[in-house]
Amino acid sequence: MEHVLLVGEENTYLRRRGERVELQEGVLDADALDAGYGETVETHIGETFAVVKPDLNDLFERGLEQRTQTVSHKDAGYVVSRTGIGADSTVAEAGTGSGFLTLVFARVAGEVRSYEVREDHLESARRNVEKVGAENVTLEQRDVKEDGFEGENDLVFLDMKHPEEALENAAEATVPGGYVVCYCPVFEQVRDCVEVFDDAGLSHTETVETSRREWRVFPARPEPQTVPHTAFLTFGRRI
Ligand SMILES: C[S@@+](CC[C@H](N)C(=O)[O-])C[C@H]1O[C@@H](n2cnc3c(N)ncnc32)[C@H](O)[C@@H]1O
Structure with missing residues (x-):
């Protein structure tokens, strides 16, 4: 399953598409991670994250x-x-x-x-x-x-x-x-x-x-x- 990088104001997270994601800044539904690179997703408490493509170093x-x-x-x-x-x-x-x-x-x-x-x-x-x-x-x-x-x-x-x-x-x-x-x-x-x-x-x-x-x-x-x-x-x- 493909990885995505979620870049927020304070924190950045690496997650796999298709997972329900619990972050310090709230919860993202699994389908939120179907967003394309460059789109923005929002947690249940309104915190936003840019969805970007991770490189090898992000993975490491x-x-x-x-x-x-x-x-x-x-x-x-x-x-x-x-x-x-x-x-x-x-x-x-x-x-x-x-x-x-x-x-x-x-x-x-x-x-x-x-x-x-x-x-x-x-x-x-x-x-x-x-x-x-x-x-x-x-x-x-x-x-x-x-x-x-x-x-x-x-x-x-x-x-x-x-x-x-x-x-x-x-x-x-x-x-x-x-x-x-x-x-x-x-x-x-x-x-x-x-x-x-x-x-x-x-x-x-x-x-x-x-x-x-x-x-x-x-x-x-x-x-x-x-x-x-x-x-x-x-x-x-x-x-
Ligand atoms: C510093 S690590 C290599 C790190 C790797 N170049 C990297 O960038 O992730 C050195 C490794 O060499 C292995 N090693 C030591 N002697 C070896 C040998 N005779 N044959 C194969 N591997 C060996 C060690 O077990 C260790 O895991």
Whole structure:
């Protein structure tokens, strides 16, 4: 069932169409949520809400489970753009975690294969993927250090402890010309990965840290709470 975002003066809610909705601001009948995007609905006590289309981030913030640290927008966006993946690409990743990056990849790539060693994380990510209705995602419980990745992928993304121990398997499952990207919160992990690149058949393209600074508009100045360090992104290209 499709989700809608209800935007009120004070609060915003994510709900499914066809549900009777009880809000802090009163009750909405189930058929009120049949309203088209851009229409306004009114609760039984006269509070109004605009009905708008939720995006993936609305779903993540308000409707999905988040059990693990997720990859940030600034890093996810850079990986997508830098590796040039698109509708004709196949992407593999480990670990799935909460499935945030899985779902970002699913919006861009043709097919996403995601591997997770922990059953509880995998089941939580499975519920998230089902709620979003991403049909191009395959989820599997697997330790990629032991059992590697399926297929020949345009991108293999590693966000897991000791990514260097999965690098050979990742490179083997990457098409020549494709990328293996390691997401490493600490710099020592970057070194551990790059040391293995040669033996794995990867050429070290770059290691970057992306940054994002949000600005207040009136008065103009940077917001005090800028996002701190997230992780280093290390790109290896299979030649
Ligand atoms: C930080 S989370 C990934 C978050 C995910 N990238 C996201 O944006 O939602 C790291 C995950 O890697 C999984 N993991 C660790 N070692 C693994 C391995 N050898 N094979 C597969 N998954 C592994 C962990 O269980 C954990 O769920």
